[in-house]
Amino acid sequence: MTVETLPTRAAEDWRYADVEALKALWPIAAPELVTVPAGGSFSRTILQTGGGVTRLSLVLESKATAVVHILNAGGPYARVEVDVLLHEGADFTLGGAQLAGEGETVEIVTTVTHAQPNATSRQLVRSVAAARGVASYLGKVKVERGADGTDGEQSVRAMLLDRTATANARPELEIYADSVKCAHGCAVGELDANGLFYLASRGVPPAQAKALMLSAFVAEAFDGAEEGDNLQAHAQALLEKALLEGKA
Amino acid sequence: MLTITDLHASVADKPILKGLSLTINPGEIHAIMGPNGAGKSTLGYTLGGRPGYEVTGGSATLDGADLLELEPHERAAAGLFLGFQYPVEIPGVSFVQFLRESANAQRKSRGEEPLSGAEFLKLAREKAALLKMDMEMLKRPVNVGFSGGEKKRAEMVQMGILDPKLAILDETDSGLDIDALRICGEGINAIMRKPEKSVLLITHYQRLLDYVKPDFVHVLAGGRIVKSGGPELALTLEERGYEAVEGAGA
Numbered sequence: 001m002t003v004e005t006l007p008t009r010a011a012e013d014w015r016y017a018d019v020e021a022l023k024a025l026w027p028i029a030a031p032e033l034v035t036v037p038a039g040g041s042f043s044r045t046i047l048q049t050g051g052g053v054t055r056l057s058l059v060l061e062s063k064a065t066a067v068v069h070i071l072n073a074g075g076p077y078a079r080v081e082v083d084v085l086l087h088e089g090a091d092f093t094l095g096g097a098q099l100a101g102e103g104e105t106v107e108i109v110t111t112v113t114h115a116q117p118n119a120t121s122r123q124l125v126r127s128v129a130a131a132r133g134v135a136s137y138l139g140k141v142k143v144e145r146g147a148d149g150t151d152g153e154q155s156v157r158a159m160l161l162d163r164t165a166t167a168n169a170r171p172e173l174e175i176y177a178d179s180v181k182c183a184h185g186c187a188v189g190e191l192d193a194n195g196l197f198y199l200a201s202r203g204v205p206p207a208q209a210k211a212l213m214l215s216a217f218v219a220e221a222f223d224g225a226e227e228g229d230n231l232q233a234h235a236q237a238l239l240e241k242a243l244l245e246g247k248a
Numbered sequence: 249m250l251t252i253t254d255l256h257a258s259v260a261d262k263p264i265l266k267g268l269s270l271t272i273n274p275g276e277i278h279a280i281m282g283p284n285g286a287g288k289s290t291l292g293y294t295l296g297g298r299p300g301y302e303v304t305g306g307s308a309t310l311d312g313a314d315l316l317e318l319e320p321h322e323r324a325a326a327g328l329f330l331g332f333q334y335p336v337e338i339p340g341v342s343f344v345q346f347l348r349e350s351a352n353a354q355r356k357s358r359g360e361e362p363l364s365g366a367e368f369l370k371l372a373r374e375k376a377a378l379l380k381m382d383m384e385m386l387k388r389p390v391n392v393g394f395s396g397g398e399k400k401r402a403e404m405v406q407m408g409i410l411d412p413k414l415a416i417l418d419e420t421d422s423g424l425d426i427d428a429l430r431i432c433g434e435g436i437n438a439i440m441r442k443p444e445k446s447v448l449l450i451t452h453y454q455r456l457l458d459y460v461k462p463d464f465v466h467v468l469a470g471g472r473i474v475k476s477g478g479p480e481l482a483l484t485l486e487e488r489g490y491e492a493v494e495g496a497g498a
Contacts, residue, residue: 195336
């Protein structure tokens with residue numbers, strides 16, 4: 001997707017964006033284009049912890065595979081866009097975690113197009129939002145005519161640390177083929193109060209107890225990541241910082 | 249050790265504890281028995297500081313410190329351990345990670361040096377062996393996929409590692425088969441039967457008391473202790489039921 005003029009929130013893909021903050025980042029770079037040749041593989045870790053906009057556009061030729069892991073955080077606005085076109089039998093996996101600290105807006109926006117048959121795709125996104133923070137995931141899966149045997153899956157969960165925190169999850173399926181499997185699940189919640197009391201009863205102070213539980217929550221997004229430990233360490237540090245500063 | 253005086257507590261504005269008084273001295277093991285709804289679990293949660301359990305009157309001190317003024321994690325650091333009737337599952341967090349953070353948070357608040365990874369694992373291995381629990385289980389997420397008996401044994405392993413002054417054990421015997429009951433009972437004795445430590449056992453049944461012999465037995469009914477006695481009181485309760493004994497005590 002090319003964005004030439006500053007978008008407004010009327011544009012579907014920018015409806016939860018912080019347009020004021022985006023102005024300061026404008027103009028944003030065009031997406032990085034990567035073509036993964038037939039049978040090839042690609043992996044990328046996007047570690048964006050100081051805000052900004054990162055855009056990646058992938059074309060997977062037949063039977064190519066790609067894995068993208070994301071840690072997205074930092075204010076006032078942090079956005080990661082990943083656009084993927086899948087040819088026959090290609091496989092795409094995305095694991096993303098994001099943290100909206102106090103008053104920050106973070107979002108991950110994916111568009112996965114199954115252009116040919118038998119391609120598979122999975123997106124797993126875990127979001128955490130502190131006071132007045134907004135964490136959004138917009139995930140579109142398009143299955144084009146004739147792309148039979150498509151297997152797509154989205155798992156989206158968000159954790160709110162305060163009553164003023166917001167999480168948006170917008171899965172969107174456009175299916176023009178028969179014999180397609182597309183599953184998506186979405187849940188927004190708060191940390192389990194019983195779990196927090198259990199940890200406290202063993203002596204763990206509240207901020208540390210929350211960091212422990214949230215760190216386990218986002219860890220799922222880094223399953224199988226080459227830089228999993230590094231991502232997890234960054235996530236843990238960001239969570240502890242947000243919890244101690246925000247008294248969330 | 250523990251002094252509770254005229255304690256009143258409510259849950260969702262409903263009074264549950266209505267003037268409960270109890271003193272436990274170092275080296276003593278007390279058992280509180282009572283019918284369903286008497287307030288037994290409320291007593292444990294109130295002393296542990298669970299949100300939603302509101303103290304409306306009275307006091308509770310642990311070695312002179314006002315327990316009710318402390319946050320739950322501070323009560324733990326002061327030496328209180330609460331054994332849960334239903335231990336909580338925490339997906340994604342391993343026992344080893346959780347217990348090391350717990351132990352070191354307590355040590356920090358007491359001004360002690362943290363345990364190194366190796367020191368902690370040695371301690372954990374020792375206490376797991378005491379409860380006949382495979383160390384591999386402690387590498388799994390907290391209580392996730394554990395049977396009822398495994399959860400209770402894991403509670404006792406935690407108690408061993410955290411080494412509290414006072415343990416309040418809420419129905420540790422529920423959900424245990426005969427072997428697990430014996431192992432937990434022996435674990436409680438090994439960890440807590442010491443001159444400087446105390447235990448408050450909350451239970452419905454005599455059977456745990458066959459392994460952990462109490463020095464005192466109390467009957468809790470209607471939010472107050474209505475009768476106290478020696479270990480023989482538990483046997484009388486088992487034979488005659490709560491109603492007869494409460495009636496006699498009132």
